[in-house]
Structures are given as structure tokens and as C-alpha cells.
Amino acid sequence: KGISLFVVPQKRIKDNGLSENDVTTAGVYHKMGYKGAPIAHLMFGSNDDCKGYLVGEPHKGLSYMFQMMNEARVGVGTNAAAIGTAAYHASLAYAKERPQGRPIGAKDPTQPQTLIINHADVKRMLLFQKSVVEGSLSLLLQCGLWSDLAHVAEGETKERAELLLDLLTPIAKSYPSEMCCQTTSAAVQILGGAGYTTDFPMEQYYREARIHPIHEGTTGIHGLDLLGRKITLKGGKGVQFLMQEIQQTIGESKNSTLKNLGELLEKALGRVQKVTEHLLALASQNVEVFLADATLYLEFFGIVTIAWQWLKQAVQAQKALVQAVSESDRNFYQGKIATAHYFFEYELVKTISLSQRLTSSDRTTVEMQAEWF
Ligand SMILES: Cc1cc2nc3c(=O)[nH]c(=O)nc-3n(C[C@H](O)[C@H](O)[C@H](O)COP(=O)(O)OP(=O)(O)OC[C@H]3O[C@@H](n4cnc5c(N)ncnc54)[C@H](O)[C@@H]3O)c2cc1C
Incomplete structure (x- = not known):
């Protein structure tokens, strides 16, 4: 009972x-x-x-426990994002100091070496970190706003904030947790061999990031929570509210240079709808098959959610850029817009293969027998 x-x-x-x-x-x-x-x-x-x-x-202990647990889960996501942020800034500082190699095409050995931050591959690893940690922080702030509204607002605003927070708690916990294991690894990589030594803090960040996909519920359990419970909660009202919020941001991106990002996000929303309908149809036929790839669904949903946060940031950055007076402000907003583009081009595209997997009729993981390993 x-x-x-x-x-x-x-x-x-x-x-x-x-x-x-x-x-x-x-x-x-x-x-x-x-x-x-x-x-x-x-x-x-x-x-x-x-x-x-x-x-x-x-x-009734489980529901009492979740009052504490939901807050703790957002806290775990925040911790993961904080570690990822520290690693990002430490590797950024190193990349701006370390000379190694020459620009591709520069063959003159008498010329000085370039700083590693000028290599496209190092910029890719920095953009990966920046896009994940700042995208995560943005979502966590969004959850903080809903959490406040759930406490102080009334009527429909309160209900909306509660449902959105409930729906996205598994993502606010799991996305930063899973991804900051990868971003702290990229931070180690940027330092090369130095990153593997204890002379620099990267190896510690890398080790400390690893607990977050485990405690306060493993990523697997959050996948089951999202697909098995949250998607259909209150007849799917939370998902409807989220889609409205995302559509509003897409609307704000139209008539600007960010229009193409809005279009890419709209297509990704189409994939979310298709995949979700496909999986929910399976729920009544075979619950094991329905939930077999719940972790991948969580990843898929998480990437689309963070893409939304990046479009929101880019829309604001675009407006602020026009009015920015100092060079550092202009650099800050340009950096935000470039990182939004990075996220859409390098991360959001992953939802194409994930949606293919999630709508596939292949049942390998369900049919695999323990004895066959
Ligand atoms: C550093 C640290 C601090 C901690 N702090 C606390 C604390 O303060 N309070 C507290 O109560 N606990 C704490 N824990 C415990 C932590 O919450 C659990 O370790 C965690 O929830 C995972 O549970 P488990 O270890 O029993 O793993 P298991 O439940 O055995 O999971 C093992 C694997 O099986 C998967 N799995 C399990 N069940 C299913 C299922 N039904 N379907 C699909 N896959 C499944 C999991 O996703 C995981 O990959 C802490 C743990 C650590 C390491």
C-alpha cells in the first residue's frame, strides 16, 4: 500500500x-x-x-519524501552545472595561455607558435562546455522561477508553474549530471597531459562530476519518471504548457537573424511529438517495450529543452547587442549568439538519430537474454 x-x-x-x-x-x-x-x-x-x-x-511516505526530493534533484543538477562551469573556466584560461602548434597552412617553423585557443578543435571543446553549462544554468534558473511562482502565485499561473517544474525536474537533474561528466572530460582534454595530473584541478572536477548521474535517483530512474509518469501527468497538460512556452520563444525569433534557429527548433518539436505519440501507443501493448529506451527519451527531450533555453538566450542577446556600448558587452552577447548556433548545429542534430532509434521496431535490448552476455 x-x-x-x-x-x-x-x-x-x-x-x-x-x-x-x-x-x-x-x-x-x-x-x-x-x-x-x-x-x-x-x-x-x-x-x-x-x-x-x-x-x-x-x-504516504513516498509523496512526503518527494517534497524534499524534487528540490534536492534540482540541487543535484545545479551542483553538476557548477562543477562543469568551474572546469570550463579553468580550461578556458589554460587555452588562452598555452602555445602549441601553428595555424593550419602556416608552414614556416621560424614563426611563433599559436595559442591553442586558436585551433578550431579546441574552440569546439570550449563551445561544447560553454553550451552545456550555460544551457544547464539557464534551465536551472528557469526552474527556480517556476519554483518561486509555485509558492507565491495563484490560480492558473501557479498550476502552470507547478506542472512545468514537475515535468522538467528529471531533465534539470539529469541533463547537467550526464553532460557535465562529458564536459569535465573535455576540460581535461584541453589541458592535454597536464589535465591528467594533479597539478591542475581538472582531474578532480572530472571525478567529482561522476556522482551526479547516480545520486538522488540514477539517470535510468529519471528516464522512467519522465516517460512513465510526467509526460501523461494530468492528461499531458505539462507537455502542452511546455510546447506553448517553446512556441512563444520561436515566435520571438522570427523576423530576426535567429529565424533559422527557430525553424530548427520547430522541426525538433515535431520530432518530440512524433516520438512521444509512437511510444505512448506502445504503452498499452507492451509496457516493457514502451519503457525500454526511457533513458534515451530523457536525453532526446533534454537536448530539445536546452535548445529552447539557448534560443531564449540568443533572442535576448540579439536585442542587447544592438544597444551594447562596451566592447566586453558586445563580446559577451556575440559569444551567447555563437554558442546558440553551436548548440543547434552540434547538439540538437543528435535528436535526429535519437528519434530514429526511439521509433524503431528493433527490440534488441528487450530480447537480449542474460545468458547471452
Ligand atoms: C556519494 C553518495 C552519496 C549519497 N547520498 C545519499 C543520501 O544522502 N541519502 C540517500 O538516501 N542516499 C544517498 N546515496 C545513495 C544513492 O541515492 C543511491 O546509490 C542511488 O539512488 C542509486 O541506487 P543504488 O545504489 O541502490 O543503485 P541500484 O538501484 O542498484 O541501480 C543500479 C543500476 O541499475 C539501474 N536500475 C535500477 N532499477 C532499475 C529499474 N527498475 N529499471 C531500470 N534500471 C534500473 C540503475 O539505473 C543503475 O544504473 C548516496 C550515494 C553516493 C554514492
């Missing part, structure tokens, strides 16, 4: 005094990163003398 939530204190009042509540630490885990956080294995009631106190009503 559902699990219940208990508070289990370390000590409790017994015989008019404070006594141990039979909660013991079995050991501290030795982890890959996050070494400053003492993650411990707790044991409850080894001597049959542990008391827990019921919170609220029996069998």
Missing part, C-alpha cells in the same frame, strides 16, 4: 535522560570524488532498541 516515512533520531529520551537510539555507523564509504562529504553506511536497530517516529500518515 506504499511505504511510510519515519524520523529516526540518533539519540532519544529514555528513562528521563538522553540515550543512544541504537543507530550505528557501520563504516565510511571511500569514494572516487566528493572526498569532503562523509558518506556513511548507517545501521538501525542491531540491538533491537531503535525507535522511529512516523511522519504524517502511514503508507
Whole structure:
């Protein structure tokens, strides 16, 4: 009938005094990163003398737990984006200092070497990081706004904010978590061999990023949450609200130089609709097949969501660029617009192959037998 939530204190009042509540630490885990956080294995009631106190009503623990958990999940996404941001800026600083190689086509060995930031491949790795971390931060701020509105607004605005936050929490948690493992890896790569040494902080960022796709629910569980629950919540109203928000941004991009990005996002929305309809039709036929690629659906939905955030940023940057007076402001807005283009050209295109996979009739993962490995 559902699990219940208990508070289990370390000590409790017994015989008019404070006594141990039979909660013991079995050991501290030795982890890959996050070494400053003492993650411990707790044991409850080894001597049959542990008391827990019921919170609220029996069998309703899961929904109580989710009140805390949803906020914690957005917090995990924020942590991942923060680590990714630190790695991005550290690798950017290095790329601006490190001379290596010459521009392609420059064959004169007496000429000085160029800084690695001038190589297209290094710029690609920097743009990858910038597009993921700033796209993630943008989505997390968006979720922060909905979270505030869910608390203070009323009526339809409140309902809309609650549903949008609910729908996108698995993405706000998983997209930065999964992608910042890749971006911190790109940061290590930009430093070459130096990135692999402990002389620089990259290897630590790389290790510390890895916990985020695991704790507060693995990415696999968030995929199941998105496709199995959130998409159809309240008759799909959350998805409808999201589509309206995205369409509004596409509308704002029309009549500007960002029109082509709006068109690409519109096409991606068409893919989301097609894939979602295809999968929901499978739900009633074979639930295992329906959910088999839920993690890929989460990735697919996440990329489209971050593309929306990049279009939003680019629309604002375009307006601000016209009025910018200082060179640093102009560089900032140009950088935003260029990164939006990068995201659409290098990341959003991945949704084409993902949609092909998600609508395929191939059932390899479902049909594979444990004995065949
Ligand atoms: C550093 C650290 C800090 C932590 N902090 C806390 C904390 O403060 N509080 C707390 O309560 N917990 C904490 N945890 C525990 C953490 O939340 C769990 O490790 C995490 O939720 C994954 O659960 P699990 O380890 O049991 O993995 P499992 O559930 O065994 O998962 C193993 C793999 O199987 C997949 N899988 C599992 N079930 C399914 C399914 N039904 N369908 C498809 N795939 C599935 C998963 O996606 C995963 O890839 C912490 C863990 C670490 C490492």
C-alpha cells in the first residue's frame, strides 16, 4: 500500500535522560570524488532498541519524501552545472595561455607558435562546455522561477508553474549530471597531459562530476519518471504548457537573424511529438517495450529543452547587442549568439538519430537474454 516515512533520531529520551537510539555507523564509504562529504553506511536497530517516529500518515511516505526530493534533484543538477562551469573556466584560461602548434597552412617553423585557443578543435571543446553549462544554468534558473511562482502565485499561473517544474525536474537533474561528466572530460582534454595530473584541478572536477548521474535517483530512474509518469501527468497538460512556452520563444525569433534557429527548433518539436505519440501507443501493448529506451527519451527531450533555453538566450542577446556600448558587452552577447548556433548545429542534430532509434521496431535490448552476455 506504499511505504511510510519515519524520523529516526540518533539519540532519544529514555528513562528521563538522553540515550543512544541504537543507530550505528557501520563504516565510511571511500569514494572516487566528493572526498569532503562523509558518506556513511548507517545501521538501525542491531540491538533491537531503535525507535522511529512516523511522519504524517502511514503508507504516504513516498509523496512526503518527494517534497524534499524534487528540490534536492534540482540541487543535484545545479551542483553538476557548477562543477562543469568551474572546469570550463579553468580550461578556458589554460587555452588562452598555452602555445602549441601553428595555424593550419602556416608552414614556416621560424614563426611563433599559436595559442591553442586558436585551433578550431579546441574552440569546439570550449563551445561544447560553454553550451552545456550555460544551457544547464539557464534551465536551472528557469526552474527556480517556476519554483518561486509555485509558492507565491495563484490560480492558473501557479498550476502552470507547478506542472512545468514537475515535468522538467528529471531533465534539470539529469541533463547537467550526464553532460557535465562529458564536459569535465573535455576540460581535461584541453589541458592535454597536464589535465591528467594533479597539478591542475581538472582531474578532480572530472571525478567529482561522476556522482551526479547516480545520486538522488540514477539517470535510468529519471528516464522512467519522465516517460512513465510526467509526460501523461494530468492528461499531458505539462507537455502542452511546455510546447506553448517553446512556441512563444520561436515566435520571438522570427523576423530576426535567429529565424533559422527557430525553424530548427520547430522541426525538433515535431520530432518530440512524433516520438512521444509512437511510444505512448506502445504503452498499452507492451509496457516493457514502451519503457525500454526511457533513458534515451530523457536525453532526446533534454537536448530539445536546452535548445529552447539557448534560443531564449540568443533572442535576448540579439536585442542587447544592438544597444551594447562596451566592447566586453558586445563580446559577451556575440559569444551567447555563437554558442546558440553551436548548440543547434552540434547538439540538437543528435535528436535526429535519437528519434530514429526511439521509433524503431528493433527490440534488441528487450530480447537480449542474460545468458547471452
Ligand atoms: C556519494 C553518495 C552519496 C549519497 N547520498 C545519499 C543520501 O544522502 N541519502 C540517500 O538516501 N542516499 C544517498 N546515496 C545513495 C544513492 O541515492 C543511491 O546509490 C542511488 O539512488 C542509486 O541506487 P543504488 O545504489 O541502490 O543503485 P541500484 O538501484 O542498484 O541501480 C543500479 C543500476 O541499475 C539501474 N536500475 C535500477 N532499477 C532499475 C529499474 N527498475 N529499471 C531500470 N534500471 C534500473 C540503475 O539505473 C543503475 O544504473 C548516496 C550515494 C553516493 C554514492
